[in-house]
Amino acid sequence: MVSQIKSRFPIFQQHPGLVYLDNAATTHRPQAVIDAITNFYVADNSNIHRGMYELSANATTAYENTRRKTAAFLESDNPGTIAFTTGTTESINIVARSFVEKRLHPGDNIVITMMEHHANFIPWQMLAKARSAELRIVPINEKGDLDLREFGKLLDAKTKIVACTHISNTLGTVNDIAKIVDAAHKKDIPVLVDAAQSAALYALNVRELPYDFLAFSGHKMFGPFGTGVLYTADKYVADILPYNFGGGIIQDVTLEDTIFKKYPYHLDAGTPNVSGVMGLGAAIDFIKGMDTKQAMDHVNDLTTYCREQLLKIDEVKLVGWPKSQGGIISFLVRDIHPHDVASFLDKDHIAVRAGMHCTQPLLAFLETPATVRVSFSIYNQRADVDHLCDALRGLIKFWS
Amino acid sequence: MTKEELQQLYSDKILVHGKDPYHFEKIAYPDVEILAYNPMCGDKYVLQLVKGDDSIQSAYFDGFGCALSKASISILLRKIEGMSIQDAAAFCKDFIHAIDSGSGIPSDDPALNVLLELRNFEGRVDCIKLGWESLLSGLGEES
Known part of the structure; x- marks a missing residue:
């Protein structure tokens, strides 16, 4: 299903290796x-x-x-x-x-x-x-x-x-x-x-x-x-x-x-x-035109899978663990600033958001100056999460 | 910039400042205190200056930010110690102009040249300029 949907978004033909995990900022547009x-x-x-x-x-x-x-x-x-x-x-x-x-x-x-x-x-x-x-x-x-x-x-x-x-x-x-x-x-x-x-x-x-x-x-x-x-x-x-x-x-x-x-x-x-x-x-x-139930299940599956995989990395700390989580995950990586994390992930063709996400009162409450945020859409797949986690492991090793 | 170049840059030139920044502590009685804050990313530092008779006797900073902003402020503070307020402001102005315009500034300081090299680092120029712009603005209010 994902490869079929992904083929309708021309950005991925222009950037075949792109792992786009910033859908909360903006999604891509289908050809239609x-x-x-x-x-x-x-x-x-x-x-x-x-x-x-x-x-x-x-x-x-x-x-x-x-x-x-x-x-x-x-x-x-x-x-x-x-x-x-x-x-x-x-x-x-x-x-x-x-x-x-x-x-x-x-x-x-x-x-x-x-x-x-x-x-x-x-x-x-x-x-x-x-x-x-x-x-x-x-x-x-x-x-x-x-x-x-x-x-x-x-x-x-x-x-x-x-x-x-x-x-x-x-x-x-x-x-x-x-x-x-x-x-x-x-x-x-x-x-x-x-x-x-x-x-x-x-x-x-x-x-x-x-x-x-x-x-x-x-x-x-x-x-x-x-x-x-x-x-x-x-x-x-x-x-x-x-x-x-x-x-x-x-x-x-x-x-x-x-x-x-x-x-x-x-x-x-x-x-x-x-x-x-x-x-x-x-x-x-x-x-x-989509099967929206299937699409939502897919994004929910990615969210759960990503949480599980991130938890396997000791140096990663999730920010928030809500009962129901819809396609968006914030986290921290050791003492590495989220901007540095995002810059390194970018070199592995992974697009994430880092910063305060226009929610300063929330971050002040959480006593967290900034987070790394990943957010999924219909064209993402589990391989994107695997790629993210591999890149994070590489960054942690480099930073040590 | 490739991943390898980025790693090289960080390991050789950035992390050394990021991990052991110059005068990264908060002192009790500064003469001047300047906030360096980027609300887009959350980087927030307090720059503290101790004035001598005609010059900045010593400079300190404390706070939270990325390796680039921290390294940049570390390099900045080391450079302005001993300068007059006016000279420090002019120094900041020249540096910011060099970053923005792509021109160089006459300097044989390798640390400063590293910062200038970073002006092509996608999306991170604000991190490099944060301390410099804040100091310039703060010194403007002082003079």
Whole structure:
């Protein structure tokens, strides 16, 4: 299965020896996604929602069809719940500034977790400061699992949103979103889920996981850079205000005032990333064309196998040991700095991430200045893990 | 740079500083304390200077970072001892310019030349410059 899937990603033809273990930073793109972007420029290029000619009408139809496709991807029957953004970061910022801000009063609170990426941390921290509200942080245990009992205690009548990652980009922890949503909804608190690390392979079915906001990026699910999605539940759609101002989002402009279109169209100020959205649509088709259960099992198998193999190396220390770990593992190698580890692995054609992974509060809690991180996708295989471990053994021997 | 070249570089020139860095300790009463921090990777050092009448009498550092940043700061601190604040700042500026522009600086110090050789080390230039840029910025505030 893997070799067949891998052959659909041209990067591996350009770099046949590449062991790419940095999928949490960005995945590679299959030929189908590259073709979709290219074909748009070659055959269908035109601006959308503007031109009174066939080419523009076709581009608009294709763009809106991708909105339908994205809604269907989440099992939402309303395409009007889907806004296209530049990525997870913008999606979260839209919810912070265009939804929560006006509902947040001094003394209210926002609940996030210790393991959030800065993209799901700083927008809430800044908002809480600006509105004299409290930022409440759900703690984690030493294994890297959320303390859900403590989470329940942090929710009260003044909680205006819960914002939580589905999968930790540093530890790989897969959070129990169903439980989180259920606890918050019992108190009528909306929940935003950062699905940046999970959108590619995890079922994000809104019927089963009734989150209120979902944010994810195209480039971490085989799609183009600069594309993202914000899903907003029907019940909150009317409460989202425009985020940026400009052309394309208005119904009427007079000298005195402006009347805006409704969500999601009032978020498209300026020209949207039309070709990117075409690529995003192709990425969704690519995912839907896979046996996603088999793909997820494969990534889970790689995660377990990698953990087992790393544990066989005495000088390697895993950072985090969550109950459920989704394709991401952080570790340390003796006293060798993660950057030095990454530089040496690079010479064995192994691409890993080293550093703080945009999770400084988490690393401060773990009293770890930086980690080496490996992250898997559908085109990785057990041989990649073996290659990694051999290279690590070589590095340890060299460093001794 | 091949793996063999990287190993050669580290074993001959980097690890010697990384494993036994110059004045790698925190002193109790420095005259100047400068934070060298790269938030992208987590490298964080405190540079400490003791001033003499007209010069930097001694320099120390402490903290966490990769072998490259540690070696680079080790070499830097050894070089600036005895320099005036102005000369140390100019020295940092020249070095950073040399790294960025690819030009050389007049020096017969082999350690310094090793750092300059490393400017083509993919993705690691910030590690080399960290201490130098922080010191330059800190000395600017001092003068």
